[in-house]
Amino acid sequence: MRVGVIGTGHVGLITCASFAAVGHDVVGTDADRSKIDALRSGDMPFHEPGVADSIREGMEAGRLRFEYETADAARDADVVFVCVGTPPRATGEANLVAVEQAAREVVAQASPALVIAEKSTVPAGTADRLTRSVLLQRPDLAGSVEVVSNPEFLREGHALHDAMHPERILVGAASERAFEVMRRLYEPFTADGARLIETDIRTAELAKHACNAFLALKISYANALARLCERTGADVDAVTEVMGADSRIGPAFLNAGLGYGGYCFPKDLVAFDHLATSLGYDFAMLREVARINDQAIDATVDKIRDALWNLDDKRVALLGLAFKPGTDDVRIAPALMLAERLRALGATVVGYDPHAAESAVRTQPELEVAPSAYEAARDAHCVVLCTEWDEFQELDFDKLGEIMASRVFVDGRNVIDAERAVAHGFHFYPTGRLPSTPDRA
Numbered sequence: 001m002r003v004g005v006i007g008t009g010h011v012g013l014i015t016c017a018s019f020a021a022v023g024h025d026v027v028g029t030d031a032d033r034s035k036i037d038a039l040r041s042g043d044m045p046f047h048e049p050g051v052a053d054s055i056r057e058g059m060e061a062g063r064l065r066f067e068y069e070t071a072d073a074a075r076d077a078d079v080v081f082v083c084v085g086t087p088p089r090a091t092g093e094a095n096l097v098a099v100e101q102a103a104r105e106v107v108a109q110a111s112p113a114l115v116i117a118e119k120s121t122v123p124a125g126t127a128d129r130l131t132r133s134v135l136l137q138r139p140d141l142a143g144s145v146e147v148v149s150n151p152e153f154l155r156e157g158h159a160l161h162d163a164m165h166p167e168r169i170l171v172g173a174a175s176e177r178a179f180e181v182m183r184r185l186y187e188p189f190t191a192d193g194a195r196l197i198e199t200d201i202r203t204a205e206l207a208k209h210a211c212n213a214f215l216a217l218k219i220s221y222a223n224a225l226a227r228l229c230e231r232t233g234a235d236v237d238a239v240t241e242v243m244g245a246d247s248r249i250g251p252a253f254l255n256a257g258l259g260y261g262g263y264c265f266p267k268d269l270v271a272f273d274h275l276a277t278s279l280g281y282d283f284a285m286l287r288e289v290a291r292i293n294d295q296a297i298d299a300t301v302d303k304i305r306d307a308l309w310n311l312d313d314k315r316v317a318l319l320g321l322a323f324k325p326g327t328d329d330v331r332i333a334p335a336l337m338l339a340e341r342l343r344a345l346g347a348t349v350v351g352y353d354p355h356a357a358e359s360a361v362r363t364q365p366e367l368e369v370a371p372s373a374y375e376a377a378r379d380a381h382c383v384v385l386c387t388e389w390d391e392f393q394e395l396d397f398d399k400l401g402e403i404m405a406s407r408v409f410v411d412g413r414n415v416i417d418a419e420r421a422v423a424h425g426f427h428f429y430p431t432g433r434l435p436s437t438p439d440r441a
C-alpha cells in the first residue's frame with residue numbers, strides 16, 4: 001500500500017521505517033527541510049537502536065523516500081499518518097495547531113478514498129474536529145476522506161522493536177471501509193500474531209491517554225511507597241516484588257526512583273487532566289500522580305543535603321542525563337530537573353551520559369559535562385545515579401572513592417549493591433530504603 005507520513009520525529013520516523021520494512025511504499029515529509037536533507041544523506045536526528053539501518057534498507061530497496069512537501073506524501077496515498085508534535089500550551093492543553101495544519105495540507109492534495117490516521121497523541125474528540133476542519137476546506141471530499149485514530153505505543157529506546165512486534169494495534173474508525181484499509185495496512189503484523197483492537201474513534205483516542213496515565217500512576221505509586229519505606233525502614237524493591245508477583249498487579253513499571261520523565265508521560269498527564277476538566281470531570285488523581293513524581297526529585301535533593309549540608313561550595317556529579325537508558329532524549333529528564341534544583345542551592349553540577357551529553361548541554365548550556373563517569377566524579381562531593389545505563393553497574397568504587405572529594409553516593413534508580421559501596425567507605429543513599437554508612441562513620 002502507499003503510505004504517507006507527516007512529521008519525522010520519534011513517532012514518524014519509526015512509522016516510516018516499520019511500514020517500509022514490511023513492504024509498503026512510504027513517503028515521509030517534515031516541515032523542517034533540514035531534517036529531510038539529513039535523512040536523505042543517511043543522518044539520524046536522534047539515537048534509537050536499529051532505526052538508522054532500517055531507514056537505509058528501506059531507502060535502498062526503493063520503498064522509502066523523504067520529500068519536502070506534504071503534497072508528496074498525500075498524493076496517491078491510501079493512508080497518511082499525522083505524526084507531528086502536540087506540545088502543551090501554557091494551560092497544559094495539547095496544542096493541536098500542527099495536527100490541524102498537517103491534515104489541511106494533506107486534503108489540499110488528497111486522492112479520493114484517503115484515510116488520515118492520527119498517530120500523534122491527541123485528546124478524545126480530535127478526530128471529529130479534524131474531520132470538520134478538513135471538510136470545511138474540501139466539502140467535495142465528504143464521504144471519501146476519513147480520519148481514524150491509530151495511537152502508537154512505542155517506548156523510546158525500543159521503538160523499532162515495539163513497532164515491528166506490537167503487543168496490540170489499536171484502530172478507532174467510523175466506517176467499515178476505513179477499518180478495512182487499516183486491516184490491510186497492518187496485515188503483515190497481524191499475520192505475525194499481533195492483536196488488532198478495533199474501537200470507535202473516541203475510545204481509541206482516550207485509550208492512549210488512559211494507558212500512559214496508568215503507567216505513570218504505577219510509577220508514582222511505587223515512589224509514594226518509597227517515601228514510606230524510607231521512613232519505616234522497609235525495602236521498596238522487596239515490597240514491589242511482592243506486589244508484582246500478583247498477576248493482577250504485574251511487576252512492570254513499579255521501579256521507584258527519580259521518577260518518570262520524557263516527552264510523553266508528563267505532557268500526556270497534563271493534557272488528559274485538561275481534557276477531563278474541560279468535560280466537567282475533576283480527575284484529581286492525575287494531579288496527585290504528577291505531585292508524587294515531583295516529590296521524587298525533592299527526596300533526592302533532601303538526601304544530598306542530608307549528606308553534604310550546605311551545597312554552596314560543593315560539587316555534585318550526575319551519572320546519566322537522558323530521561324531513561326537507551327536514548328539521547330533529555331526532554332523533561334529528571335536528571336536535568338535535579339541539576340537545576342542543585343544549582344539553585346549553590347552547588348556546581350557536572351554530568352555524564354554515554355549518549356545524551358550533547359543534547360543535555362543544548363538544553364541546559366550551564367551544565368558542565370564530563371567524558372566519563374569517573375571524570376564527572378573527580379573532586380565531586382557526591383555522585384547521584386540518575387539514569388540506569390548498564391555501564392553504571394560496573395562502577396569501580398575503589399577508583400571513585402580515590403578521586404572524589406568525599407564518598408557519598410545517591411542511587412536514584414536502585415541499581416547499585418549498597419554493601420559494595422559501603423565496603424569502599426561510601427555513605428550510600430538508595431531509593432526507598434534506609435541509607436547505609438561505613439562502620440567507622
Ligand code: UGA
Pocket residue numbers: 121152153154155156157212215219252253254255256257258259260261262263264265323324325
Ligand atoms: C511511554 C510509554 O511507555 C509508551 O507505551 C508510549 O507509546 C510512549 O510513552 C508515548 O506516549 O509515546 P517512553 O516515554 O519512551 O514511553 O518511556 P517509558 O519507557 O515508558 O519510561 C517513561 C519514564 O518512566 C522514564 O523516565 C523511566 O525512567 C520512568 N520509569 C519507568 C520509572 O521511573 N519507573 C518504572 O518502573 C518505569
